[in-house]
Amino acid sequence: MQTLREFTRKTKRGNILKIVREHYLRDDIGCGSELCRECFQNEVYQLTSQHANKSTLFKFPHYLVLDTNVVLDQIDVLEEDVLRNVVVLTTVLNEVKHRSSAIYKRFNEIVHDRTRNFYVFVNEHHKETYADREPDETANDRNDRAIRLATKWYDDHLQASQSSKEFERSGKAATRVVLLTDDAANRAKAEAEGILVTTAAEYVKSLEDFPLLMDKLSHKTFDSEKNGLPQYPPHLSMKELLEGLRQNKLLQGTFQASRENYLEGTVNVEKFEKGILIQGRESLNRAVDGDLVAVELLPEAEWSAPSEIVLEEKNVYADEVPSEERAKDENEMLNQVRAAALSAERTPTGRIVGIVRRKWRQYCGILQPSLIEDTNRHIFVPADRKIPRIRIETRQAAMLQNQRIIVTIDTWPRNSRYPHGHFVRSLGPLGDMATENEVILLEHDVPHCKFSDEVLSFLPKMPWTITDEDYSKRVDLRDLYICSVDPPGCTDIDDALHCRELPNGNLEVGVHIADVSHFIRPGKRTGHGGSGPGETTVYLVGKRIDMVPELLSSNLCSLVGGVERFAFSCVWEVDNEANVLSKRFHKSVIKSKRAMTYEEAQNIIDDATQQNEIAKSLRNLNRLAKILKKRRMDNGALVLASPEIRFQVDSETHEPLEVEVKQMRETNSMVEEFMLLANITVAEHIATEFSECAVLRRHPRPPPTNFDPLVKSARYQGFQVDINSGLELSHSLDKCVKADNPYFNTMIRILTTRCMMQAVYFISGSLQKEEFFHYGLAAPIYTHFTSPIRRYSDIMVHRLLAASIGADSTYAQLLDRKSNEELCHNLNYRHKMAQYAGRASVALNTHLFFRGKEEDEEGYVLFVRKNALQVLIPKYGLEGTLYLKSDKDGKDGVERVKSEIVFTFNEEDHTQRCGDVVFHSFDPVTVRLSLDSSNVQHEKLIFRLVKPYIKGFSVETTTEGTDSQAVSAAPPSKKTKKDKKKK
Amino acid sequence: MSGKYDLLSEQGLRLDGRRPHELRRIKCKLGVFEQPDGSAYMEQGNTKVLAAVYGPHQAKGNQTESVINCQYSQATFSTAERKNRPRGDRKSLEFKLYLQQALSAAIKSELYPRSQIDIYVEVLQDDGANYAVALNAATLALIDAGICLNEFIVACTASLSKSNIPLTDISQFEEVSGGPKLTVAALPTAEKIAFLEMSERFHIDHLETVIETAMAGCREIRDILEAAVKEHLLHMGSASDFAKVG
């Protein structure tokens, strides 16, 4: 079965240690081929004679062996379901893992897909294919040799099995093994050793059935540019970089490109608070936003100041040589900056000398229309302004016009103005709702592919029934008058409530939460794949990206009315003053009597004629909630506000019809109070039970300086905002009421929200008890228990709670501090991204709503800025900027009449004055809203002043007709671009 | 479990190429020295240990019970980075006590009243599971010294991969890669555990299977030791015509 031979391997580490490790070589590792008659096969055959790769280079059946560079560079090609019957060597797998964990993850997804016929061959432990490192051989050379050795062995091994008379008689062509490598030296050696070998590019080109696969090839060089002159200074080698960093001659940091000016960016370095400024193309030296770079600080005499110029790169064409004009632009910019720098405050400035690690990812964007017909070379314009244009080759440009596409960067050679990349895939037509949503999800790293078959296979089989065993393990609460209260149209109901009078005069209140952890078992893959736990449901306008498959979210877990469902219950006994006398947790079976909307519940409470159990229950809950809320407020909990918009989406076209601002009813607050109580009760419990690894949520107290803008603008209105404690803040917010401006208090609260810190998940063992505090809720401890259908954190909390009461078994990872800490980190990241995605979706829908419309709306000045007014439109919950001066180059979309109108900003009291008109914070204004679509990828909503009327600046209301026409007649974006382009 | 690497690849092989239940390669020899009453050399993978036994001889003082005295030391050259001193550190003292504890369970001490048995073990090369290999070597040395044992006392380590598959006989690389380690010293035939130690907590769900894995390892090592003893006796016997007499 096995021979154990001992091997030693020496590696150098730190202060040169000789490490001797055993390395066992085996003879029981199968080759995984269906053709083989020799191997001890302990796996299912992965390499079959079906799905043969049809190549014009190798016109016989063949398996492929991939070199590490092919996996690293051509992962997009591999991800296409084209190449099959691939032998994956562990040498390659280890190298990939070592070089890029992101690609390793993606490659593993392919390997795990059984339909792709990828077989992992453990060549490193196979006695015939192990390559011992020879003296003076580099690790790289050894790995190349190991790959060739394994390829050769594989080919010979298959030949042996196919050399029988029987096989010959069958008349089939023998299956061979082909090595794909982009390393010329390795290729030459392989050829010399009699191995069938070619490059990835050549091979892909030889696949006649898949001509478009060529688009996805990574391009290290473009033929046309091979001889081009260097346009950038060279990068230092890794060795020089490390040496420079060690000696503190260089500084390391993350590069952040400027959104406004493509020739500017900063590198965040610990030593400098504001980071190091980088200006000019040569200093930027091919760094892309997010890269980890090494910077050389310039002498102080050469320091500069950040420019205030908005500079967007003009369209260029792939064939165009760097024009003099562009160089002129760049020089001009630098000169301007230098001139400005003489007067302005100068900041540390540097230049980038090398890249420590690239953080290239996939980018969304559009293809720039090409001047020449029938060319394959194109320029890609990313949606993110911080990313440079990317040069790609594609054979389907005509089809990709007006589509949102994804492109990735492969390399950025010195002699190319732009990085080289390749087309990955198309998302769909520009402006299409589904496409735009996809863009939002991708740009915010939201996992959203379909649930894999593996995930779906863990779901219960339908029809799902509750067994006697289930009943015996759970408390039967089917008789209770439990009901749920949610927004209209809610299909993922994760909470329900009940309240009943006890014989002793006290009340029993229960919060019943969908028992999602019953269905989602630990250790099983549940999410959208590849992203690990920590996912969360993401709400876009008119679209929901579920965390769990729909069968669970909208059916089995959803606590719909009249159906038996599993719940995790938190039940309290309270007296009539809402004091908690006792509490208990248990898993239960419930049958909600009714799923109501907030409005329905409110109507039942208000309608005194209704005296049924549900009505009584709701009234008691409502009464208790009011007491709870008051108590919370007295403790210093804050009532904050944020302008929330909800769009009514047309169910067919998914386009927004009308916007409505969320309406708050008493019942909203009723449900909220009990959810808070449940969360706090559970948090206390799990923190006591698991002092190290309980998943909790805290909201840090903001530093006092955060409140400056709020305090200032409130003071001007004659109100003193006290920020010493939550309680004082809460009281002073309550006092901010103006009889003539009913919206004033809400605006003050919106401003307060802006001063807050982000609430975060953490584990109990990582902080001191005092730091558990939740500032916004004024609760000493808090967690998330009540929304397990939408949030992974709640599932973790359910598991911990279940383990603590013996309702479910524990498992090793549940109690592992490190893995829970990682999980919290991931949860925080996902939540933040989900939030941003939600906001982006609202913006997108706002734009769609205003497309082709102009509306005058009442609004308020939220605050006054140096050159603009921040305006809030309560009707839409919409906020935007009304610029008082047009930007330096008039880039604001709408050209304003240049006139003698001057706005004076008063820093003392934060006002803007123009003639008789003075703008203060919270002043009412009327603005005209319209959409600026001049840049297809960056549409924006334009705010223009209507009232108060300033001649020459405000929109002329009388000439509305012509004015709106002027805007709507603005030429479509594409034409605008062509107008700008240079011949 | 946390750690940098998973101890078991998806192809079912461990970091050094073993399958989960395989022991490292074991080499052992009895009677490697002339001076002591008994001695043995044992290699388990790259962990190499020498053991010597002196006694039984008269115990100092007037004790009625038999005294089992162990000394554990580790050669300064046994690790990749030189050790400062061979013994006297906390670890050595701990191992010394553990050895005494386990060996006392195996030696038929009622046969040796007022006697002392001295057992010296020296780790020449450290590649994980030192305690277990030291104990196994001590067992062989005791047998070589002709000391009566209830049964072979052997030790083996076990761990758990991230995919919750138990692993036998942990190498040092696996230890430093973050695998939890469980050491069991047992009397395999009687199925009695004389000593058990864990480097960190195992989840209760897995503890039983991990212990069972270590026990299975003990049984396998016992068979190897037994074979070595037989081989040694045969060799000894033939040298003094013992085989013919037998």
Ligand SMILES: [Zn+2]
């Ligand atoms: Zn084979």
